[in-house]
Amino acid sequence: MKKDVNAENIEFLSSGLIAPIKKWGAKWSLWAVHLVTSCCGVELAHAYASGYDAERWGSLNFGMMRQTNLIIVEGTITKKMARALRITWEQMPDPKFVILIGACGIEGGLFWNSYHITRPWKIIPIDYFVPGCPPTPEGLISAIRALQKKIESGEAKTTAKFRETDLAKLLGTEVGKERKPPKPPLKIAEKPEIKIEPKEVEWEFGKKLIEELKNKMPFAEIFAIDINRIYIKTESKFYEKVAELLESEGFDHVKSLNVIDLPHENKFVVECSVSSYSVEELMPVIVTFSVEIPRDKPRIPSLIRFWPSIDYQEREMHDFFGVWFEGNPWMGNKFLLAPEVETPLRKDFKLEEPSYVLER
Amino acid sequence: MLSYLLEMFRQNSVGIPLITRKVVLYHTANKIAYIPPLTSLFAKIPILNLIVALIFWKPFFAVLFAPGLVCILIAILFIIWFERKVTARVQWRYGPLEVSRNVGGIIQPMADGMRYFFQEVIVHREAHKPYFLQFPLITFLPVLLPILVIPAGTIYAINTPYSILVAIALISLIPMIIVAIGWASNSKYAYVGSLREAMMYFSYEIVLMIAAMSMVIIYGSANAIEIVKEQSTIPGILLNPFAALAFFVAIAMATSRFPFEIPEADQEVVFGPFIEYTGIIFGVVMTLAYEKLYLLCMLFSILFLGGWNGPFIPPLGDLSPALWLFLKTIGLMMIFVFFRTFYARYRLDQALKIGWSKLMALAMVALITGLGLGAVNVMGWL
């Protein structure tokens, strides 16, 4: 992005003999492509619906980028979405314009130091920013109007006028010096424990089921934690065995797969919840079984051959925690996250520290 | 040679009193003041007179002005604006407005057209390049050729006893071109879209033809001029309402109007066959469905609504019937685009089912009615 694309577009529109016609066409026909990435999209819907009706200015919300000339970036752009945004922008024929709405797009807003957020203005050139979380539909419409004026006059003008104050005085800091806000009082427990304990419940069928399971799995600790909820604690070498037995029992699908990070104890807890669609009395029952694996060598067999639907969840857990599920053929490809983000949900993942520098 | 051509053009030229005759301003006992006719301005100048004569030569006029290219253009510009406006009104919005406040933003499609005209044309790497650029232009062939055989009152290019048949045959070529466009685009959604187009083609085309044929049987002729003459007392829609209904639904399917906007469904296959087109070429292919709508609506008004029958407006001369036909066509198009505001979209299989069961049954009823009425007509009882 070395060239100034925005200026180029405006230059194209205002050059030549028929410049007025070109400008007139582009001005009154700013069709926006639908690229709803987050909650600001609701405001976009508002702006084009009956209350505000941005179509009055000839702007039409359209489904694709090939036939439109305006991208409205709606708030948060994750690292993975950034690719899509860039592709959308590149597919769009010149001359094209971009409006960015929402605080998230400007400096990250709510998510400013999240592990997976980018700044859209680093990805594509933006014509107008609309701050706010979310900005009002009037804000978006005034950005469209401002863009129309920019196309007509060829120069970008801000629509907001700000009062000037001396920040250095206000904050009592020097220019160029980095300041950090006080640290929040973090309370770190020495050895966080997850207690899962048996509970006495009136559940006839459950008792029978637990007995049956106990007979099949003498190596595991099995108890009810609530009505319709059974918990199985076992060792990691029996992980597959438990899955196999549960599958033969009639538990035919996986509800969820979790990994719990316990850095103090140097281990991960892998927790898998299964239930049944096919056996009627098992339908309300959810059985959770958990094993512990060492944190420095997080490997565990995949359960994909018992429940194929576990594939996504295993890949998700691999993305977030770096647990390797042996035997899942798609393991290792980034599934949810952008390639450069590694294990963001581990407790020792370093986020960007809040700090500010006054600049002149 | 030239004078022979000139003579040929002049003998068969469109008579519009407003511009081919003198317009008398006032008339007293010894003085006549008049505006000279526009056409005679160039009558003496060698090449220009030939051009003017050519323009007013009926076949040329039919294809280029009414009911041809210019009328299509006006109809499309109006109908696109109308579609956006009426949708907006139904949704309690204003729709396009600010571009020209005092006329309700009616020049909005022109602004869009200008924008398309000056946008970059992208030819993606996977496209079959020559065809990708060629097909949008070829679409003008099946759009303009039917104009040759569809007359507008006294303005016609070819007067043949097969005009309705030829027109329908030529209009049926348009889906071929759409499928070809989808193939040339060589992309996933274009492929799905053209597949859908081909499927839809099978579901409506036969119904469309049967409905038209049942009317042709009633009138005992496939010549549009005679068909319209037959309808001077009773319009066809009263004679055979089944055929009218079947034809109507088939038009909605053929031109992918709602609720049959399946090949181009922009929420599902993002404009289907036309997804890869940008700039002015997209402008050309996007109007294709509207052009087809125009042609089929014209056929509908000829077959069922008495075509160009209507009070004669003397100053317009030959243009008067053409104007009536145009107005009826536009009215029908407005009905069709109005469907967008309140219909949902059928799935492809539902549309196919309707096409092959209910609609086909309706067409059969229409055909039987047509056969009955045709027999009555032959006996001379009608």
Ligand code: SF4
């Ligand atoms: S700015 Fe606020 S409303 Fe907009 S995307 Fe971000 S969090 Fe959502």
